[in-house]
Amino acid sequence: MAEAAVSYVAERLIDLLQKKIVFLKNVRQGVEGMQDELVRMKCFLKDADMKQEEDEAATIRNWVSEIRAVAYHAEDDAVGLEKHVSSVVSILLKEDNRLRVASIVGMGGVGKTTLAKEVYNQTQIRDKFDTRAWLYVSQDHKPMKIIKELILQLANPEEDKVKIVDTMDKLSEASLDKMLQRRLKDTCHLIVLDDTWTTEACDLIVRSFPDNDKSSRLLLTSRRKEVALHADPHATPYKLEELSEEESWELFLKKVFAEDRECPQDLVDVGKEILEKCDGLPLAITVIGGLLAGKKKQRSEWQRVQRGLSSYL
Template sequence: MVDAVVSFVVQRLGELLVEQVIFLQGVRDEVQWLRNKLEYMLCFLEDAEEKQDDGDRRIQKWISDIRDVAYDAEDIIDNFIVEVEEGRTPKNMGLKGWFEKYLCICSKQANLVKQATLYDIGTKINSLKNRLEEIQHNQEIFKIGYKGDGREDLARRNDRVNQLRRERSYEDNELVIGFNKDVDLLMSKLVKEDPHRWVVLIVGMGGLGKTTIARKLYNTKSLKEQFDFYAWVSVSKDYSIQDLLQRTIKSFKNHTNKEEFEMLEKMKEEDLESYLRDFLGGHRYLVVFDDVWDVEAWKILRRGLPDNENGSRVIITTRQKVVAEYLNEKTYVHELPFLEEVKSWELFCKKVLPNCSEVDDKNSCIPQHLEGMAREMVRKCHGLPLAIIVLGGVLSRKDPDEWPKVQTHMWRHVREDNIHVQHILALSFNDLPRHLKSCFLYLGLFPEDFEIDADKLYRLWVAEGFIKLDEDSEEIAAEYLKELCDGSLLQVAKKKWRRIISCRIHDLLRDFAIKKSKELNFLQFFDGALVLNSRRLAFHCGFQRFVSLDHSNLRLRTFHRFVLENESAEIAQLAFVCKKLRLLRVLNLWGRPLNPFQGREQNRLTEAIGKLIHLRYFGLNRTLIHDVSVSHRS
């Protein structure tokens, strides 16, 4: 994810070199050097971020050092632009400088070049250059960039993920609760009398139960008896084509002797495809490809899977809805829903108290004094089976007196108690392309269960610089949102025709986004204290406390105020904040109305906002401020 941060800063430095030709004279070479060096570091960040998962703190420190330099570079440039635009005269400019500035004795260009020196921008960039030289030296020491080693590490971790998936699918096979109708519907599609090969696609977010349902279908004896051969293959995000074909053949054959094993190991991809096609020729088969991330895997596998026109069936589980669009097969797509509240409660009770046989919405076997608390925790899972199962497992090992502690930090307990949960969340995030990672993490700023307006989200993404502002910005943003929804990282709340109107993020994914963002200093929720190098700040309460603190060293670019509690705010306080946070790109106010104000206060607010020269988004929602006309110079 740090690569997205650095990439954004590199892009900004490039734009500055083009757009701010005049004021950068005198330090242009330094800015160009800084941009080139950060761009060079990008080449190694992907490998470093793969290796840091192994717990090497030196590499973790190396990554955070690059992130800090990138942030500092952005701060230097943005602060200098503010100084120049405001026309502030340094104290040490002297009488001659004063005349040059205000009486125009020298040209504006010469004046700006002099300001570049006086504001020490060159000195500050040179300091960053020294830090980057040290970072590059450490990169060579830690052998970051040797992709061969990185691939081996990735393969080892991927094997572990596949093992976890296989263990999990058997372990939870008995807990197919709330999906009986889905299982029956899918079974009817698999057994219907149609000689053509059909692909049944089960789509849903990680932890929704796709693998569990596929395993339930696959293990149904009456279904298997209708096929000559059957196989189960875990695909996962990172796969080798040769290995995938070998495992498919071995699963169909069920048992391979030593000679067959050695023969398969020596075969090339084309030979394996031909072997699989010949082996299945004329036979009716059932195969499950679990956890498919892209359509390329299917394109290769289908060449080895003949359509014998005798009723063969393929089941694919995936988080990526887009896979269905490119299958080029007779396909039934089943989007797995979240559990209803009654079924969620039933699943939870059976996990907490497995020996309690009579469980329904009225008879839960949960002690009466704990039931209200337990139901509230289950509701927060929003019907996600994996979250409910892990939560039930956590509470089943806790003394009832400890349940309130679990409730206080519920998602942390769920995340840390089960490595499978961490893998599911991390895999979905790591699979995102660079441009979508920032867009996804940004959603952590919104409160729990918040219905996010798509049009406002588009404008926020553009204002943050995640999407370049031009005539196609809205369409690009809409495509980004669709990709996140199709990848099961977001849920569509409202839709009109084919366009998403609003969306939501599941609390478990939101918690993951917040945790990841804190690691990167990407965002912070105000809890009474300030993190000086944080870039984005969201309030759900505590605005009065924030106003009383020292803001002089804050580097905030984004200020979101979601008032969910009965907390008032004064216009004068907002104007004060605007004066202090001079680098803001986004100022978003949502919630309770601001206290009534007089014309003088409105003028102060207007003046303060007008001086936020980096401001790209100013949101007023339910604040009773209807007109803030500002003269904005940026």
Template sequence: MDFLLENLKELPSCEVGSIAFAKDQIQTIREDLASLRSLMEISVDQSNQALRRRVMEAAHKTQLTVKSLFIGDIPDFRSPIIFDSIREELKEINLSKMEAMNICDNKYRLEAHSVSRTTNKVRVRLEDEATIIHKLTRGQKQLGFVSIVGMPGIGKTTLAQNVYDDPSIRCVFHIRAWCAVSQLYQHKDVLLQILSCIDPDLFEDQLQRKKHHSGDEYSKKNEDELEEKLKQRLMKIRYLIVLDDVWSSEAWNALERSFPDNANGSRILLTSRLPMVALEINQNVTIHHLQRLTDKESWELLQKKLPEEKGFPLAHSDLGMQIARHCQGLPLTIVTVAGILARLEKDDGWIEVAERLSLSAVCATDQCMDVLELSYQHLPEYLKPCFLYFAAFPEDREIPSWRLMSLWIAEGFVQESEIKSLEDVAEEYIYELTSRSLVMVSKERSLGGVRTCRIHDLLHEFCLVKAQKENFLQFLHGDDKLFTFDEPRNLQRLCIFSGQDIFADSRLCSTRVNSLMFYAQEDEMLRSGFPKFLFLFFKRLRVLDLRQFCLHGELPSEIELLSELRYLAIHLSANSIPSSVGNLSH
């Protein structure tokens, strides 16, 4: 909204004829939208959510109309009725504004806090950690398997990470490697993750673990070659491989031949929601069932996650214990609730959270999703799109902070500041989401700051559902979907998962999309054809992420037709780029 208002403010000075003619109408609409800006920051009940959606739809429609004027898609630009429907809608919304503001007065206020720069890992019991370390470092010499099993959000990955980083584990195992498998995985990607841990110096960009990189020795190899290379690197070495978030034995069946049994105490550590997965992988696996926290442990964790600088309010002790008990011993629920409570100023806010949790008679996982919804509704309006944007990335992947911030800025999510750069403001957004226990810091920079980050798979699932429900982001999975795509109304962002040849030949058409991100479903070699339909049917693109589209040859000069482009990522094998790229003013 802020980004649109700023653009509308600058448009009257534009010399383009169609814009110059409509400047009075644009200025009027800008004033109407500015008067409704306060609605984006008020309470979170259902009626106001609907009202805010109407404001955002009107803003989006304004943006589309102005862009159409700018690029000449509206022939009769002198018609006085171009913006009439938008103005009528804004008038109706304004009539409801006072009611919304009255509702806002009855809600608790969110307290501004300094940004916490912690990683916000959930709690694991020391005895669990000691047990896993003992099972990995003692016992038989043959290749052994240990599996951490438990419900979502109970701390399986955190426990595995603590064990992985423990000094005693570092001493015992000559090689350690970590791999996030997840439900949707690609065999080559899994192999590259493991090899990047073993030989990080051979990966030009270890943090991104790019599947396709011309300077990367491993990414040029096929799967059979990578399997053999991994086997050679592990031969006669005591190794520990962590396979995180395994959903089926299929992933292991493809990897098994790469893990030699050196009879020296090597180990495979799995994490999974499903006990049967570990048994299917190896019948002699040692399974460690992770238990929920007790009421006492839940209460201790809740207190620990509240801001230290303020101290825990003694008046809330009984209420806090009640809230902790209602979290059903699930660490992810507890730390998420703590992120909400830390920003509530009035007692009424704590009471509302306690009542909402006590009304939930569902299983712990469903309750956790309810808590995530509550946490999302209490986010400031400027953070909501930033959080939902995590749905655009594959599950369980570390995201470089520079890439995330660049995308946020290109999308217009980051508010301008007189004293800070957009990058500094975007970094503050990451810290704020971290302090609310919604985002986890995976790696930190040597001089401080977030290097990579990720979100829990339950939060990723929440973002996927929420982003589609609010028409914030839509997904196309599979080649067939590209030919049957029916563009939803007010579609803004599109993520495509398909083969790149099918994508390039699909002639996909969407005149409204602002952002397009492509993910290749399988490993493919460089191709020569660029999807030129983008220049014809996606003229409003602000973000074009084709980093997994492998192009051999020149980038088409028609790229300059994407005049709104602010972010371009592509894997290109060429000696030069066309000079027309210089015409992309943004």
């Protein structure tokens, strides 16, 4: 089967790489990264072999989450983000030994994931939390799949991740919860639950995290304020607003005119009319800006885009 083939290749490749390049500096991280990718490939092919559509969809969602996070971490949604990063970092570092849930809320495309990713990678956050993980929840979440992905992320570099996957596949939901709690029990951890839609998702996922009196935090992003309040009624959700007119124009120029960031005078009015349709949403501005960046800088060309703006957005 494809699963067995990938498992064999993964094991042989890692053994070979570790033997051949052990003397090189900073190479272990790269080897471990490759090992993680091969484990994910194994999971994916295992799902395909078994023809279980739900499992396959869950694995694909995890891959999409990683791609999404990388894309959002680019300098494009960085416009005007510094003040928000500082505020959310302060919330996470607030003195409180209990497990707390911090939330970022706002409409779709406003940059919640971007903000969460920037916060996640801040030096202060890296120093504070000895264990961190990122989970993409989504509307069609499967709690057991999310818990499995988290356990895999929490595994030590020297652990056999293929063996962990095989072990988890045999466990009940209650046993998976216990496995996760054992791994988190003595850690100060930060877990991001990105794109959480329902209160039911909060109940099913958050219950798996132990309150170990270590000042651990969950960071949740959601379009719905009621979900954030349900996750932690004692915490005030951080509302991420749309970009201002000035910030929107700055992002637009960065995306369309990457080198000089200046718009020809004869295109300014059309550009601002196009920008109005984006409603200050960084994702919309990035999509349209990327489209215009690949077109001729001619008024007729921009007007053609403007006429078809609804379909692009």
